[in-house]
Amino acid sequence: MHEPPIAVASRLGQVRYDIRGPLSRRAHELERDGQAILRLHIGNPGLFGFRVPQHLRDAIAEHLPRSEAYCHQQGLVEAREAIAALHRRNGVAASAEQVFIGNGVSELIDLSLRALLDEGDEVLVPAPDYPLWTAATRLNGGVPVHYPCPATREHLPDAAEIEALVTPRTRALVIINPNNPTGAVYPRELLLALVDIARRHRLVLLGDEIYDSVLYDGASHTPLAPLAADVPCISYGGLSKVHLACGYRVGWLVLSGAPARTGELLRALDLLASLRLCSNVTAQWAIRPALEGPNEIGRLTAPGGRLHAARAAICDAVGRSAFLRVVAPHGALYAFPSVDPQRLPDFDDARFALDLLEAERILLVPGSSFNIAARNHFRVTLLPEPAVLEDAFARLERQLERCAEQAARRVA
Ligand SMILES: Cc1ncc(COP(=O)(O)O)c(C=O)c1O
Structure with missing residues (x-):
């Protein structure tokens, strides 16, 4: 006899935590298949070689x-x-x-x-x-x-x-x-x-x-x-x-x-x-x-420190981008860039994050996961080495160019 699935609390229907949600589960699947994923989605210093003092x-x-x-x-x-x-x-x-x-x-x-x-x-x-x-x-x-x-x-x-x-x-x-x-x-x-x-x-x-x-x-x-x-x-x-x-x-x-x-x-x-x-x-x-x-974190965020250099790498990459803008972060471990709506009016952050994961093996968090209505932001962590972030933003730009080409084809 077919037994119905166990029902869970209905209030969970309103509850989300996308940072470890479906995108992250897809990244695990890809990793199980032997793919290397660059995980920019989480502020977990130990994952990026930082050690507890x-x-x-x-x-x-x-x-x-x-x-x-x-x-x-x-x-x-x-x-x-x-x-x-x-x-x-x-x-x-x-x-x-x-x-x-x-x-x-x-x-x-x-x-x-x-x-x-x-x-x-x-x-x-x-x-x-x-x-x-x-x-x-x-x-x-x-x-x-x-x-x-x-x-x-x-x-x-x-x-x-x-x-x-x-x-x-x-x-x-x-x-x-x-x-x-x-x-x-x-x-x-x-x-x-x-x-x-x-x-x-x-x-x-x-x-x-x-x-x-x-x-x-x-x-x-x-x-x-x-x-x-x-x-x-x-x-x-x-x-x-x-x-x-x-x-x-x-x-x-x-x-x-x-x-x-x-x-x-x-x-x-x-x-x-x-x-x-x-x-x-x-x-x-x-x-x-x-x-x-x-205060060990102060050494990392001061000029010459790794987090300082990572932040600069992101701001420079966004400065060179044809699509992106960012308010330079003054604190914490993240940047929250946005895609210029003039360049990509139909940009959808969740779609982009999934396509980026599949095509470029980069995991980030769509901005709408942070309870905003706008669909043109994403969050990345500053924790990787600056050179890794430079490479990541080059791959991100490549994916944004693909979005622009697809948008142009839709118009044509
Ligand atoms: C703003 C903020 N508050 C709270 C937490 C929870 O931190 P923890 O449970 O590790 O102390 C985090 C974790 O990323 C955070 O970013």
């Missing part, structure tokens, strides 16, 4: 015998003290009790939205966004309301536009700074305007700062929590990017703001953290040495 590895090795029991649901107190001290250096009166350590920022994004949202509550999310924010909002019963950060405005949001989207159901404002996928780094005045909106409309600020030290060309990052002061604010950071340790799965959040307003949220976070017992203890030993040791 030795002092972080040493700390884990040394503390392995002390990693065998569950720890406190919020994380090892030594690690939380180091995170709180970092926030105090930025001018926020934080203690270890306000810090939660998770299996990556990913787990904590989900956990904090679960703590905050009732069915139908709205969350203001940038577009383009790191798509976990939209997905986790939906998974927790919320409604993502996207505020635009277009290339025409250097991918910065407009405070008045955001405020016009606030409704009685709006609970939180997500700020990803430095931004993934655009590389925008938000000026202090803009952040102050966003804090003001949160204060007046009683929103919780959710500041995803996982790239806070990945900065280029003299850009400086302004942490959100000190500007937020008494406004409830959750700041997220971690080891994945700044400390090149994606595989360790270490992230943290710090809840700040007037204690009279944040007490219940703190207790909700504590309950949800308790339900998953604690995060991976072994990797938490790397937190204190990471925060107190040398």
Whole structure:
């Protein structure tokens, strides 16, 4: 007898994470058939030869015998003290009790939205966004309301536009700074305007700062929590990017703001953290040495560093392209170029990404995967060697020329 397939939760119908979606599955198939794929789709430093700083590895090795029991649901107190001290250096009166350590920022994004949202509550999310924010909002019963950060405005949001989207159901404002996928780094005045909106409309600020030290060309990052002061604010950071340790799965959040307003949220976070017992203890030993040791990412993003050269290679290649434009990223690990609509009016980012994979063996992420309506962007990571990126952009240009030829044939 034919049994029907098992039904899955209907709310998953609304949830996407294309960075590891169908294109990535097709790349796996091609690799299984012996093809070499250039993976530009993911910000995973370990895949591109970057190594975790030795002092972080040493700390884990040394503390392995002390990693065998569950720890406190919020994380090892030594690690939380180091995170709180970092926030105090930025001018926020934080203690270890306000810090939660998770299996990556990913787990904590989900956990904090679960703590905050009732069915139908709205969350203001940038577009383009790191798509976990939209997905986790939906998974927790919320409604993502996207505020635009277009290339025409250097991918910065407009405070008045955001405020016009606030409704009685709006609970939180997500700020990803430095931004993934655009590389925008938000000026202090803009952040102050966003804090003001949160204060007046009683929103919780959710500041995803996982790239806070990945900065280029003299850009400086302004942490959100000190500007937020008494406004409830959750700041997220971690080891994945700044400390090149994606595989360790270490992230943290710090809840700040007037204690009279944040007490219940703190207790909700504590309950949800308790339900998953604690995060991976072994990797938490790397937190204190990471925060107190040398800033290795700064060497890579400064002139002469590999990430600096990779960014220049992409900007130069786009400058030479007959089709592409880009707002040079000021931070994070990505560029978000667009195709000139004058040159290719019918360009479709998803179609292009698939054709590029099949023809040139390059995997990138279509821009529409980041919750924007425009179909003329794509995201690439800055992590490969600059020469590899130069070659990749030559192949990309070849594919764009094929698109132009096909478009010309359609017209003829
Ligand atoms: C903006 C942003 N936030 C959060 C994450 C999640 O990072 P992790 O779970 O590795 O800490 C990422 C990963 O790429 C990201 O780009």
